[in-house]
Amino acid sequence: MTKAAFYCGDKTFRLESVSLNQPKDEEVQIQVAYCGICGTDVHVYSGHMDQRVGTHRIIGHEMSGVIRAVGKDVNDLNIGDHVVVRPLSHCGQCSSCQRGLTHICENLVFHGLDTDGAFQEYWNVPAHTVHSLPKDLSLSYSALVEPLAVACHDVSRARVVSGEEVLVIGGGPIGMLIAMVAKEAGASVSIVEVDQERIAFAAELGFSSFDAxxxxLKETLLNQTKGQGFHAIFDTSGVQAGVDLFTEVAATRARICMVAIHTNKPNIDLFAFFWKELELVGARVYEPEDFEQAIKLLKSKKIDASSMITGIYPLEEIQEAFTPAKKLSMKTLVSVSPDLMEG
Ligand SMILES: [Zn+2]
Ligand SMILES: [Zn+2]
Known part of the structure; x- marks a missing residue:
């Protein structure tokens, strides 16, 4: 028997013993080392996604781990490999899949929401979801691969190139990672945020950070770009004020990347899109190459992983991990298997 944390509805996790299942032919069994808490997981925890996930579900997908068993049809992965999971399965039949856009498959299955996830010691997943890690990359840092892959996808969708002025609206974990990836691409990055701790944190990381x-604000931001405006803007805020801001401070022909999940339809200044020939691009999850880029960035130490990890809790304290007492919370990790915990 092994341990698993089940989300049981109404801000409650329960630790249960589950039996250890051998992987199916096309699966691998991963012993989970670390699993980060995603904004989506917090939504689940808060009870907003019960219809989709139910009230007896192991969630978690921002993980790292070690392969412990390999199904008989799996050839390219081995016991002992350090890995992360790109938690998506696609149908292969729909029109998106047929165009090669499997990450936005019309029947997409998100592992850790639609299936059981990584807040358990042993997780069986389809081998096609697995990316191998270099052995010299720590497993705790590797739990950032998934959110970093989100940021890589966003930056590539916005086609950021060296020398550009970039604005990130919202300095949460994803906003901060987008800023890091854009800076690594050679852009000059500014961040707008409401929370004072996060504004200070962004400045500590070397970004120009501004109080939303x-x-x-508009004049200050335009001055920051010598009046020209920003060439690429990422909205991670999901609020009307963010939408108002991006058309106001966009340079001509700017790309605006929609990262946030807007639950209400915002008002958008479409005249600005016409006048300045702006472009709005959506960005959802990631493609395999985004995972490879994220792994490369972490390995080369070009992303400051240690400052992004603001708390690590054992699986037994998953409840506390979801309600961190600390003022500044970026990425909280859960250390799932005690024997894979780093010193
Ligand atoms: Zn996530
Ligand atoms: Zn499909």
Missing amino acids: RAPE
Whole structure:
């Protein structure tokens, strides 16, 4: 028997013993080392996604681990490999899949929401979801591969190139990772955020950070770009104020990348899109190459993983991990298997 944390509805996790199942022919069995808490997991925890996930579900997908068993049809992965999972399965039949856009498959299955996930010691997953890690990359840092792959996908969708002015609206974990990836691509990056701790944190990381509530915000931001505006803008805020801001401070022919999940339809200044020939691009999850880029960035130490990890809790304290007492919370990790915990 092994341990698993089940989301049981109404902000409650329960630790249960589950039997250890051998992987199916096309699966591998991973012993989970670390699993980060995603914004989506917090939504589940808060009870907003019960219809989709139910109230007896092991969630978690921002993980790292070690392969412990390999199904008989799996050839390219071995016991002992350090790995992460790109938690998506596609149908292969729909029109998106047929165009090669399997990450936005019309019947997409998200592992850790639609199936059981990584807040358990042993996780069996289809081999096609697995990316191998270099052995010299720590397993705790590797739990950032998934959210970093989101950021890589966003930056590539916005076609950021060296020398550009980039604005990130919202300095949460994804916003911060987008800023890091854009900076690594050679852009000059500014961040707008409401939370004072996060504004200070962004400045510590070397970004120009601005208080979203400051008077004259628009003028300040335009001055930051010597009046020209930003060439690429990422909205991670999901609020009307963010939508108002991006058309105001966009340079001509700017690309605006929609990362946030807007639950309400915002008002958008479409005249600005016409006048400045702006472009709006959506970005959802990631493609395999985004995972490979994320692994490369972490390995080369071009992403400051240690400052992004603001808390690590054992699986027994998953409940506390979802309600961190710390003021500044970027990425909280759960250390799932005690014997894979790093010193
Ligand atoms: Zn996530
Ligand atoms: Zn499909």
